Amino acid sequence: xxxxxxxxxxxxxxxxxxxxxxxxxxxxxxxxxxxxxxYPGEGLQLLLKATKAxxxxxxxxxxxxxxxxxxxxxxxxxxxxVSDSAVYFCALSLLQTGANxxxxxxxxxxxxxx
Amino acid sequence: xxxxxxxxKHLITATGQRVTLRCSPRSGDLSVYWYQQSLDxxxxxxxxYYNGEERAKGNILERFSAQQFPDLHSELNLSSLELxxxxxxxxxxxxxxxxxxxxxGSGTQLSVL
Numbered sequence: 001x002x003x004x005x006x007x008x009x010x011x012x013x014x015x016x017x018x019x020x021x022x023x024x025x026x027x028x029x030x031x032x033x034x035x036x037x038x039y040p041g042e043g044l045q046l047l048l049k050a051t052k053a054x055x056x057x058x059x060x061x062x063x064x065x066x067x068x069x070x071x072x073x074x075x076x077x078x079x080x081x082v083s084d085s086a087v088y089f090c091a092l093s094l095l096q097t098g099a100n101x102x103x104x105x106x107x108x109x110x111x112x113x114x
Numbered sequence: 115x116x117x118x119x120x121x122x123k124h125l126i127t128a129t130g131q132r133v134t135l136r137c138s139p140r141s142g143d144l145s146v147y148w149y150q151q152s153l154d155x156x157x158x159x160x161x162x163y164y165n166g167e168e169r170a171k172g173n174i175l176e177r178f179s180a181q182q183f184p185d186l187h188s189e190l191n192l193s194s195l196e197l198x199x200x201x202x203x204x205x206x207x208x209x210x211x212x213x214x215x216x217x218x219g220s221g222t223q224l225s226v227l
Contacts, residue, residue: 036218043116043204043218044157089157101147101170102216106156 006105023090031092120219132193139207146188152201
């Protein structure tokens with residue numbers, strides 16, 4: 001089946017610390033991979049995506065590389081800010097099914113303290 | 115603001131009742147998706163509609179149904195409600211192109227008492 005496994009949170013970091021949130025996937029085809037972020041009281045927003053192996057998605061200082069050999073899409077940021085506090089979801093989409101629905105991981109809550 | 119509107123924001127009801135959640139997609143988006151977010155199950159895909167037709171089905175219970183109307187707004191109907199149906203229900207929309215970005219509404223918080 002198709003699924004996404006994320007590292008469990010919560011994660012608490014000090015401002016300017018390095019962030020890694022691990023994500024691995026299982027898919028029957030060739031998925032596109034995404035990171036979505038959910039700020040308190042809001043819906044999910046797309047943070048970055050990668051559509052094929054070795055692609056690197058990046059946005060707002062966050063980046064993730066699509067690694068087919070390890071079926072991973074780990075999220076990293078070199079220096080986190082308090083405003084990065086949110087829940088982060090890794091997701092995959094199988095385009096060849098004709099549908100665009102996303103399979104999400106369970107989410108990882110990040111809290112950044114000053 | 116994502117441009118996706120969900121109403122109501124909060125809904126409190128009793129077991130056995132039926133409720134309807136409404137979603138208006140972003141202008142121009144043809145696809146609507148429904149997701150359920152609960153503490154124990156995480157974010158689960160329920161169903162997708164594209165231009166009025168059902169496109170994909172996920173973990174949607176038989177007690178739940180959805181439809182997309184000609185003006186592209188969508189409704190999610192939940193019946194014979196149980197305590198375990200308490201969750202945050204998200205609607206998302208997209209143009210519908212493969213790999214396209216989904217835009218999420220801020221959700222409807224359903225509490226079944």
